[in-house]
Amino acid sequence: MKLGVVFPQTEIGADPAGIRDYAQSAEGAGYSHILAYDHVLGAGTAQRPDWRGPYTSETQFHEVMALFGYLAAVTQRLGLVTGVLILPQRQTALVAKQAAEIDVLSGGRLRLGVGIGWNEVEYEALGEDFHNRGKRIEEQIEALRLLWTEPVVNFQGRWEHIPDAGINPLPIQRPIPVWIGGAADAVLQRVARIGDGWFPQMKPDAARPLIEKLRGYAQAAGRDPNSIGIEARLNLSKGDPNDWRQQLDGWRDLGAEYVGVNTMGMGLARPRAHIEMIERVKRELGV
Numbered sequence: 010m011k012l013g014v015v016f017p018q019t020e021i022g023a024d025p026a027g028i029r030d031y032a033q034s035a036e037g038a039g040y041s042h043i044l045a046y047d048h049v050l051g052a053g054t055a056q057r058p059d060w061r062g063p064y065t066s067e068t069q070f071h072e073v074m075a076l077f078g079y080l081a082a083v084t085q086r087l088g089l090v091t092g093v094l095i096l097p098q099r100q101t102a103l104v105a106k107q108a109a110e111i112d113v114l115s116g117g118r119l120r121l122g123v124g125i126g127w128n129e130v131e132y133e134a135l136g137e138d139f140h141n142r143g144k145r146i147e148e149q150i151e152a153l154r155l156l157w158t159e160p161v162v163n164f165q166g167r168w169e170h171i172p173d174a175g176i177n178p179l180p181i182q183r184p185i186p187v188w189i190g191g192a193a194d195a196v197l198q199r200v201a202r203i204g205d206g207w208f209p210q211m212k213p214d215a216a217r218p219l220i221e222k223l224r225g226y227a228q229a230a231g232r233d234p235n236s237i238g239i240e241a242r243l244n245l246s247k248g249d250p251n252d253w254r255q256q257l258d259g260w261r262d263l264g265a266e267y268v269g270v271n272t273m274g275m276g277l278a279r280p281r282a283h284i285e286m287i288e289r290v291k292r293e294l295g296v
Contacts, residue, residue, distance in 0.1 A: 013042035015271035027280035034284040042088030052130040074107040081115035093124035093190035097142035105156035109180040117181035124190035157184040201226030206238030213259025240267035246274035
């Protein structure tokens with residue numbers, strides 16, 4: 010099992026040097042990868058008094074594809090993981106191009122995690138349909154894999170149309186791994202049929218029945234359940250070091266391939282504080 014870090018999107022600030030130092034420190038401490046959340050827009054709340062979303066227009070988010078282009082240049086071996094890119098609110102061919110470019114510039118270090126998201130405001134502003142996003146994402150994944158593996162693609166789907174065209178350069182990984190986030194039963198079935206991996210967002214005990222269900226769906230789809238990766242999340246703001254160790258043991262027992270260490274929500278006000286915390290965790294947990 011490999012330990013990665015969750016990029017502290019909402020707390021790291023906008024200083025490029027701080028972002029560089031964080032990524033290089035994670036790499037130097039021996040973490041396997043850096044995972045970043047995705048949001049393009051935050052909703053203003055002045056006209057939305059009943060807003061219940063976890064993020065607003067006051068919450069900072071670095072755009073993940075541009076961020077990973079930068080991180081590809083300032084790191085050498087750290088894996089780059091979107092966790093997750095809200096795919097149906099983006100143009101599929103553009104995502105294919107951006108992901109391929111990051112993979113080329115990083116030397117094949119990208120893992121593209123995708124999901125359908127929850128923020129209808131973003132979908133409206135980006136000109137995409139919020140209500141059919143679950144159906145569209147599967148066709149998008151199919152189109153992405155074609156664009157990453159074939160120099161010229163002629164694809165006509167229900168929503169996607171690629172008229173005898175291709176991206177150049179193609180990525181190093183052909184295709185780039187596509188992991189999927191979400192916990193609904195429809196998501197588990199989607200992962201079982203077409204996903205390279207899954208991101209559970211709960212503790213091991215809560216994830217166990219979902220992983221068992223996922224593996225059953227994979228067998229029913231004619232796939233080897235062990236071929237589907239698992240990346241869990243370790244939220245340091247909840248629990249103490251003993252609890253962290255217990256969670257890691259639980260994820261190891263469940264066969265998780267990766268665990269991402271999340272330092273957000275701990276009251277760490279600057280990049281250096283996040284760096285010190287991930288260095289401490291790596292020393293104490295030593296995964």
